[in-house]
Amino acid sequence: MIEVQNVAYTYADGTKAVNDVSMTFPEQGIFAVMGLSGSGKTTLLNCIARFLSPQQGAILLDGQDIQDMKEVDFRQQVGVVFQHLNLFPHLNVLENMMLALERVQGRSKSEAKAEAMDILKRLNIGELAANYPAQVSGGQAQRVAIARGLALKPKFMLLDEPTSALDAATTSDFAQWLRELQEFTSFIIVTHDLPFAEQTADQGVFMAQGQVQEQGRLTEVLQNLDRC
Ligand SMILES: Nc1ncnc2c1ncn2[C@@H]1O[C@H](COP(=O)(O)OP(=O)(O)O)[C@@H](O)[C@H]1O
């Protein structure tokens, strides 16, 4: 479980991007952090991913303050896929996957290769193994980036605007695919795409101006927004 407790983050120029936010991400399931552009979603995600240190509050992973965790322990438990996917362009899909296993988990090349291929097949994208990032579509690249993160078997995976480069049909397929991956990890999805959140997540929060405006079961959050 991840608990965000009264977290605030202010940028150096004085912008209060996250302002006293609390929320709990359960051990199982898909959780959406929604809100319009500029509402503080990415800043919050960067605090949860430990790329930014909040000036106020705490974030706990299974009861432990993430600031107190060793870097390697933390990175194995919490994976992140950014809006810009950061696949290495000079490595094919299989090699991109292997790199995470070799560098972070210290696996041998042959072990990493077998494991990476196994994961690609289990995620139904085995046919992409030999392709280079430039040879896969936006939707496929998104899946590969997630597969690479899942290779480390994180407890949580954070996704920032995963549908920003996808059209509506690809988004629906992608939502379905994510739902099938729930056995591998819990997802925290940051998105301004409410139809996608509705197709994917069970629970969520809606942020506005750095604060939580609504939270709860996804259907209820969206209904309450409609009423506002
Ligand atoms: N590096 C930064 N320096 C100053 N202000 C920033 C920075 N990054 C984001 N902001 C501001 O913080 C607020 C929240 O931004 P962000 O977390 O990116 O929101 P979202 O992901 O919901 O679009 C916005 O007002 C944005 O302009």
Ligand SMILES: [Mg+2]
């Ligand atoms: Mg953002």
